[in-house]
Every structure is written in C-alpha cells, then in structure tokens.
Amino acid sequence: MSLELVSSARSFGGWHKRYRHRSATLGCDMVFAVYLPPQVDATQSLPVLYWLSGLTCTDENFMQKAGAHRYAAQLGLVIVAPDTSPRGADVPDDLDGVWDFGHGAGFYLDAVQQPWARHYRMHDYVVNELPALIEMNFPVSARRGISGHSMGGHGALVCALRNSGRYRSVSAFAPIANPMNCPWGEKAFGRYLGADRASWREWDACELLAGATERVPILVDQGGADDFLEEQLKPMNLQAAAERAGHPLKLRLQPGYDHSYYFIASFIEDHLRHHIQALKD
C-alpha cells in the first residue's frame, strides 16, 4: 500500500497534501486529502478527524471551502478527507449520468448487489483500509473522530454507530439522517443493497441508535433554510430515535442557513472543538 503524492501546499503553518493509492477494498485507485497541522513536526501521535463529504464531492470540497485548516492548526488536529465513491473507468456508474447514484455517491456502505458489490465498499474503506494507511504513514495515534456533510453526515453517523470503540467522537452537518425513509436513500439502498428493506436497517442511523452499545455524544448542525431538510434530511427522526434510545444528541437548528459550505464554514469551529475535546490525550 504505497502512497503517491499528488500535490502539497502550505496552509496555516501546516500542510495540505493529496495522495493517490491503490485501494484493495475498492478495487481501484483512490485519491484522499490530508491536512497536517504545524504540530506534525513535534509529535508522533496527533489525533485524526475523518471528514466524509456529500453527493458529487471529491476530497477537495471540504479542504477548499470549509475554512477548517485554521482551527485544525490551532488544535493540533489532522483531518483526512476521502473521496465519496470508488472512481475510474473500471468502476460501474449510473448509466444515466445522475448525480445521486454511482460515482460521487457511494453512500458509505458496502454494496451487496451486482454490478456494485465489487467496488462500492466505502464503509469498509473508510473504517478499515484508510485509517490503517493513515496510521502507518503519518505521525498519528489511533484517536479517531468522524464527521461529514449530507450523505457524508449519514456516513459519519453510521460509521460511528456500527463500530463500537473505533471513534471517540462524531458529528454531522445536515446529515441524511434516516436514509431508509427519503428518496435519496431509498434509491441508493435499493440498488446497492437490494429490495429487502430489512437489510437496510444496518445502514440507517435512526435504526442503529436503538442497538448502539456505546453512547458517544453526537453533535448535529442543521440549517433552517436548507432546501433538503424536510424531504431528504429529516433530522427530527434522528432526534426522536436518540430520545427513544437514550443516546446523547445535540441537534442545533441554525435559522436561515442553507445546505452549502457557507453553512459548514460558519460552524466548523464548534465541531472541531467538539472533536478535540474527546480526542485530546
């Protein structure tokens, strides 16, 4: 598992770097980005926040638009941003060129239906292969947090809830909170997982909350003027599920904010502080 450096740029005294590598899990080449704060020169055990982006994104959107480097530099936090699906000519895509399925829309699950099952294993990649690569190649410890936006917010919640002990902290911006019960999720789950809706439950944060064996507190920000709120995101279903399960959830409705990176940039500092609180030491 060797890393090929794609680009490198100084940022807030640290480094933004992009790497390409062959992913055994996904069966294709993948690019990810990492922000290394200035503290990287002085220690061998920085904590890592994994950021999962939303539909159509790559590793670049968060790094360019969230304004997170400033805070990561202050807090001594490494941030890793993978791509949002397997990529390449060998990886099957939606033939209609839609943006909510296929390339750029891996939904952070492990597909079981053909032709998707061979490559679309983003959950396994994000939870296992990528952290192993990061922890082998960078001066980080195994203190991991996870966050994301929209489809990536769904991904972050599911990664944390399915893998007890693996993440010390979790948060999300405008997550697809109950994918079994919204058009984006039903389309993706139906194709990647098949028609049996019972099998979808292990990829839905609302369903997973009931059976979670540890209670890592969840921070969620949701814009009040987000066009996708009612039909696709359904944060109130997450709130109800957390209440039923007795799971600690802080859901903040931010009036007037939409689904864009301006919303994320406005509140990313709070999220990074939420993570570093659990990740320090």
Add this chain to the structure above:
Amino acid sequence: MSLELVSSARSFGGWHKRYRHRSATLGCDMVFAVYLPPQVDATQSLPVLYWLSGLTCTDENFMQKAGAHRYAAQLGLVIVAPDTSPRGADVPDDLDGVWDFGHGAGFYLDAVQQPWARHYRMHDYVVNELPALIEMNFPVSARRGISGHSMGGHGALVCALRNSGRYRSVSAFAPIANPMNCPWGEKAFGRYLGADRASWREWDACELLAGATERVPILVDQGGADDFLEEQLKPMNLQAAAERAGHPLKLRLQPGYDHSYYFIASFIEDHLRHHIQALKD
C-alpha cells in the same frame, strides 16, 4: 441600473449574495458577489473592501475559498468581488481558448485596441460603475479599500495608484507586480493596449509608484514556493520601485507557500485587519 438577485446564503451571521446587472461600461451582463456582515442590519455606513481575483476566476473563488467571511463578520466589513472580465457570447474572447487572455483575464485595464476596446474596460468598471452601484444599493459609506490576488493583485495596486483619494487602503497577494516585464503582462498589454510600450506604463504598478500623489501604505504577501514568482510576479521590482519613490510598502515573503487559495486563506486575516485599520470611522 437594477440588480437581479442570483443567490443568497447565510454565512457567519451575515449574508453572501450574488447579483446580476447590466453593465453600461462593459456592454454586457455581469455577476458580482457581496458579503454583508451581521452589522449590516444596525448601520447605514459600513466600509467596503473590493477584491479582485486572478486569471480564470469568477466572483466565486474568493468567497468560497479565502475563509474571509469570518473576519469580515468580526470587523464589520463589506466585501465585494467582481468577475475578472466582461462575459457572454457577445464579448470577444481569445479564439484559441487560452486562459491568460480574454474571458477571465481582463487585467483590470481599459483596452484601446479592437476588438477588445468595446467591452474590456474592467478598470473603469471596478473603479467607477461598480462602487456607484454598491453605494446606491447597500448600507455602505464611501470608505473603500482594495485588494486582490495575482492578476487581481496587479489590478488592486493599479486602481489605488491611479485614483488618488479613492481608496483608503490597498493590499495584494502575489500580485503581477511589474506586468510590463513578464510574459502574462506583455501578452495582455500588447493585445489590449497595442504595441507602444510607453502607453503600458500607466497600467504598471512599478511605473505608477514614481508618480503617485498620495502615499497609501501597501501590504503585499508573496509565497516563497510560488511557481510564478520569478518569471511572472517579480515582487522585488515592486520593492525597488517603492524604495525609489519613498512609498510605504510592507512586502512579506512567506516561506513554503504557493500561489493557491490555501496561501490566501492563511494570511487573509492580516489583510482584512490592515484594511479595517484605515477604513474605520
């Protein structure tokens, strides 16, 4: 001169808005972006920073990538970002589709050669038409600062040096500091202005410094690992010209930083503080 709202998003308690309008100066429709900080609701006289972007950019790059909203919200500063050239099917472009001339590459001057002279009047637009529009439609005063990146850094310096009394503050990131003496500038000036190099001097910051009638202090940041530094940007020529003219210039070489928005984001706070210092009251 009516404004058509293109989009609107909350950001750091304020608003990022994009507008379309018919530009009489440029003879085409133009889109610009404005960041309105939270203080916009409480006062009728906020200061305005004009930001001029570099080659290939639109009004969007700075707003999305510089991380400036956070500081503008703190400081009560309006930021206006115009496009980098006239646009549209009626506006002549380079027929070879190059990125360093024509659309996205107006160089913030007023062309005199055909077929460019009808539309390519970005200096007049940025200095006169756009501020008039802003000051008529938003709760701002006539306290103006100007800054920019690369081609836009050149533009900011030239706007300030050519228009005594119009800007209280000026700064630049990696400006094309001496366009008469670099390939980008020679190509653009030769086509927009014609073969007579004497006429180029009124669009070159190094030349203008000698004759400037007011001494507005200039702040310039330049990345030390910028691939364009030696061939295109030539900040040392600006430093020498400022020294000859006795013009106050703070030129900061930032080791390891490149030409990207990661460089701009890392130091934009210092620039906004430089501007607000001169723009307050």
